[in-house]
Structure formats: C-alpha cells, structure tokens
Amino acid sequence: FDGPGINPxxxxxxxxxxxAYGLPAGWGNNEKQIYTDSEDxxxxxxxxxxxxxxxxxxxxxxxxxxxxxxxxxxxxSIRFGRIDVRAKMPEGQGLWPAIWMLGKNxxxxxxPGCGEIDISEVLGHETSRLNSTLHFTNGENSHEEIKNIHDxxxxxxxxxxxxxxxxxxxxxxxxxLDGNQLNQVPIEDDMKEFLRSFYxxxxxxxxxxxxxxxxx
Numbered sequence: 001f002d003g004p005g006i007n008p009x010x011x012x013x014x015x016x017x018x019x020a021y022g023l024p025a026g027w028g029n030n031e032k033q034i035y036t037d038s039e040d041x042x043x044x045x046x047x048x049x050x051x052x053x054x055x056x057x058x059x060x061x062x063x064x065x066x067x068x069x070x071x072x073x074x075x076x077s078i079r080f081g082r083i084d085v086r087a088k089m090p091e092g093q094g095l096w097p098a099i100w101m102l103g104k105n106x107x108x109x110x111x112p113g114c115g116e117i118d119i120s121e122v123l124g125h126e127t128s129r130l131n132s133t134l135h136f137t138n139g140e141n142s143h144e145e146i147k148n149i150h151d152x153x154x155x156x157x158x159x160x161x162x163x164x165x166x167x168x169x170x171x172x173x174x175x176x177l178d179g180n181q182l183n184q185v186p187i188e189d190d191m192k193e194f195l196r197s198f199y200x201x202x203x204x205x206x207x208x209x210x211x212x213x214x215x216x
Contacts, residue, residue, distance in 0.1 A: 001053040003044035011070045013037035028111075031096070032207035032214065033057060033067040042068035047088075048161075055204045057095060065214070069203035077104045077197040083119065084165045085202075091158040094214025095124030096205035099164050101198040112144075113137045115193025119175065120164035123211045127156035130164075132175040132183060139190035148175060148183035170195060 015035045018027035026032070035041075045054050057067040078101070085099045098121045103114030116135035123129070130150045138144040165176035173194060174184045187194050207213045 001044050001051055003051045005044060006042060006053070006070070010075050011072060012074055013042070014069045014071060026208065027205070029205070029208040029210070031205045032094070033065040033205055034060070035069045035203070036066050037068070038066070041066055042070065053202070055097070055202065057090070057204050057206050065206040067204045067206055069201065071199055071201045073102075073104070073199040075199075077199050078168075079195075079197040080168050080170060082165065082167050083200070084163050085119065086161050086163045087120070088159075088161045089122040089127060089157040090124055090204065091127050091156070092124040092214070094207045094211050096208055096211045097122060097124075098201070098203055098205070100201050102201065103193055104197040104199055111135070113193065115196065115198065117166065117173065117194070117198060119166050121210070122157045125211060127158045128152040130157065130177060130182075134173065134185060134191075134194070136191050136193045146185055150177060150182050168194075 013035070014021065015037055017025045017034055019025055040056065040058060042053065042055050044051055047054065055068045057065055060066050087099065089097050099119045100121070101117040101119070103109065106114040112135040118131065118133040121131040121133070128151055131147065132150070133145055133147045135143065135145050163178050165179070167174040167176060170187065172184050172186050175182045
C-alpha cells in the first residue's frame with residue numbers, strides 16, 4: 001500500500017451489515033460491526049517507517065461498532081501462485097482480523113461451494129495462535145473444513161509484523177509463516193473449488209461466532 005490513499009482501482013469496500021450481499025445481518029457469523037468506507041476505519045499511514053494499510057475497529061457511540069472490509073473482487077482474481085501478506089494483528093477480546101479469499105464465482109455458487117481459503121485468522125484474545133482453514137463442499141455435497149492451528153513458541157502476532165503466506169498449485173495449498181511451511185493440503189478430487197479463481201479479502205470483524213462478544 002503505497003498511498004496516499006487506498007486505490008479504488010485495486011480495492012473495493014464492502015459496507016454495511018451483510019444484508020446488501022444476501023447474508024443475514026452480522027455477515028452470516030453474528031458479527032457486531034458495521035463496515036464503512038470511512039478513513040476512521042481504513043486508511044494508509046506510515047507505520048514503523050513504511051506505508052501501510054491500517055484497519056481500525058471503533059465503537060460508534062451508540063453501543064455498536066464500525067470497521068472495514070476491503071476486497072479485490074471485480075479488480076483482480078488469483079488462481080495458483082504465491083500470496084504473501086505482511087501484517088500485525090490487533091489485540092482485544094472480540095476482535096477477529098482475517099486475511100482470506102473467496103471463490104470468484106460466489107455470486108453463482110453459494111458458500112461453501114464457492115470455496116474459502118483462510119490464510120490467517122488471529123483472534124484478539126489468542127494473539128499467539130494462527131488459524132488457517134479451507135472451506136469447501138465435499139463429494140457428499142456437505143460442508144467440510146480442513147483446519148490447521150499454529151502456536152508461536154514465544155511472543156504474539158500483535159507485537160510485530162509477520163508474513164502470512166499461501167503457495168498454491170493445481171496439486172496442493174501450502175500455508176506458510178515468515179517463509180516457513182506450516183501445513184500442506186493436497187487438492188483431492190472433491191476439492192475442485194480450489195482449481196478456480198479467488199479474490200483476496202482483508203478485514204477486522206468484531207464479535208461473532210468465533211471470538212465471542214467484545215468486552216466493551
């Protein structure tokens with residue numbers, strides 16, 4: 001992110017509570033935030049001497065929360081290759097930052113049939129634990145997930161920057177951290193979702209099924 005602002009030719013803001021995208025309020029996960037395109041929630045700033053995207057979840061003054069969700073949908077899609085995202089994660093009960101991907105065909109095939117690749121989810125109350133997950137429809141037409149959990153031997157993901165990566169070929173998906181392999185998942189016959197194109201998503205959710213409610 002070179003700035004001075006977020007490039008609208010590369011990134012799109014998804015806003016609201018999810019209902020405008022055909023989801024139940026709460027983005028299908030009982031999340032508490034309303035996503036906005038305000039600079040209060042997402043902007044480019046100098047961090048540790050480098051230009052970076054900063055996503056901030058805020059209280060809205062009325063008992064709710066705002067945050068931001070950016071996607072490359074409509075601009076750029078990815079099918080095979082390597083993705084590296086250098087990021088520092090927030091700390092706090094109820095915060096749910098994610099670096100993830102959805103199938104480009106999501107408007108035609110409902111989740112999980114479109115496929116989902118969660119490169120990194122680091123919950124605000126477990127900032128030394130990295131969750132990486134694949135979601136797809138298996139051969140029995142049921143939702144299946146393959147999850148890998150990695151705990152840092154020391155420190156936490158909110159103390160400094162780490163590189164969260166994915167190496168993706170027609171044969172497998174390899175999740176990496178700081179260039180080191182964490183998990184390799186072969187693409188089986190009933191995982192054809194991962195032979196299609198995906199788009200990238202960066203967001204910070206508040207509350208929801210996975211982290212639970214925030215403390216404030």
